[in-house]
Amino acid sequence: MNFLAALHEQTHQTVHIDGRSIVLSRRPVGEHYRLRDCGRKLESEDPLEHLQAVFDYLEIAGIPQPEQILAADLASVLNTAIEINERIDLLPWQTTYLTESGKTKNTDYDNRELAIIIHTLAEAYHWSPETILNLPPEIAACYVQEIMLSEWQDREFSYTLSEAAYDEKGKYRPYPALSWVVEIAGPSEKEARGPVKRSMLPDGIVIDYEKEQNEIKANQDQ
Amino acid sequence: MRSKRIKINKQTYIIQPMNAKDGLEAIIKMAPFIEETAPYLAVLAHRRKQVRITALAKAAQANVDVPALLFDLISLGSTVPIEELEQMPLPDLLKLLKIIMRMNKWDALWKAAYSLRLVDEKKLAAWIWSSLVKQKVE
Numbered sequence: 001m002n003f004l005a006a007l008h009e010q011t012h013q014t015v016h017i018d019g020r021s022i023v024l025s026r027r028p029v030g031e032h033y034r035l036r037d038c039g040r041k042l043e044s045e046d047p048l049e050h051l052q053a054v055f056d057y058l059e060i061a062g063i064p065q066p067e068q069i070l071a072a073d074l075a076s077v078l079n080t081a082i083e084i085n086e087r088i089d090l091l092p093w094q095t096t097y098l099t100e101s102g103k104t105k106n107t108d109y110d111n112r113e114l115a116i117i118i119h120t121l122a123e124a125y126h127w128s129p130e131t132i133l134n135l136p137p138e139i140a141a142c143y144v145q146e147i148m149l150s151e152w153q154d155r156e157f158s159y160t161l162s163e164a165a166y167d168e169k170g171k172y173r174p175y176p177a178l179s180w181v182v183e184i185a186g187p188s189e190k191e192a193r194g195p196v197k198r199s200m201l202p203d204g205i206v207i208d209y210e211k212e213q214n215e216i217k218a219n220q221d222q
Numbered sequence: 223m224r225s226k227r228i229k230i231n232k233q234t235y236i237i238q239p240m241n242a243k244d245g246l247e248a249i250i251k252m253a254p255f256i257e258e259t260a261p262y263l264a265v266l267a268h269r270r271k272q273v274r275i276t277a278l279a280k281a282a283q284a285n286v287d288v289p290a291l292l293f294d295l296i297s298l299g300s301t302v303p304i305e306e307l308e309q310m311p312l313p314d315l316l317k318l319l320k321i322i323m324r325m326n327k328w329d330a331l332w333k334a335a336y337s338l339r340l341v342d343e344k345k346l347a348a349w350i351w352s353s354l355v356k357q358k359v360e
Contacts, residue, residue, distance in 0.1 A: 075337035
């Protein structure tokens with residue numbers, strides 16, 4: 001995910017329907033979730049439900065009176081609309097936050113992710129739901145992640161000031177990290193260097209100067 | 223698109239044009255019947271009367287009600303009352319069906335329905351086989 005690119009990139013494509021040119025652009029977060037919901041219905045086994053989903057999708061994607069499109073153009077227009085609006089990068093909170101334990105809770109409901117976006121942004125920035133629903137979907141997801149991390153840091157700071165953060169011996173007990181935050185380890189020195197061929201290794205005893213110098217330093221410190 | 227008036231045997235019928243949604247809905251509704259009736263529909267518009275009679279007889283033997291299917295197909299694309307359809311001879315029914323299919327471009331609708339995965343390959347193949355559009359109606 002590149003925030004700057006998401007902020008400035010304008011995704012749109014022109015479709016030609018019955019001699020008219022219509023510019024389709026990536027829909028904001030509110031409609032993005034409606035499109036996602038519709039996209040699920042496009043997989044329906046019931047052809048009538050599937051057909052309804054096709055026309056609903058086109059309407060939400062910004063095509064006026066989709067039922068008037070020539071049948072021959074329908075598939076290509078739908079493909080363009082899906083291509084423009086498909087979800088590209090999901091942030092960690094979106095992939096794991098809602099299913100932390102892998103189990104469904106009785107507090108879960110359909111499209112809860114959108115409710116989380118509206119609630120989090122409205123609470124933190126005091127934006128109206130209309131403003132939030134008009135944000136690009138990637139931008140909204142980035143803001144929510146930053147708010148969640150910032151809130152966690154605030155909670156961690158308060159925790160360090162409390163007695164609960166230390167055991168009887170005064171040792172610090174770290175504050176539990178967010179389940180979806182994982183440190184990404186880079187390649188180890190050996191991995192970065194790559195394997196050395198046996199034929200290229202030196203013969204005889206290899207003197208590790210680094211190790212020796214460390215030992216000398218340790219002795220000097222004592 | 224405006225509705226079209228057609229005259230068959232001094233009788234005028236009004237055919238309503240369909241938009242893409244209604245047309246595709248009609249295709250979805252007719253798709254389940256097409257597979258089983260394709261062999262009979264394929265020869266129903268044959269120029270030789272004997273072939274048509276044999277086709278109908280074979281359909282009756284297989285418990286397939288071809289006139290009922292024709293009524294259904296015509297009803298999907300027009301507002302002609304079923305009582306009137308029942309009075310029509312078979313060649314006129316076929317003529318009416320052919321006009322409805324041409325007017326609403328059912329071939330294009332079938333292709334679109336297949337592209338959108340509303341009908342499967344088997345049903346499309348059955349439709350192409352049974353297609354009455356390209357055949358001459360006496």
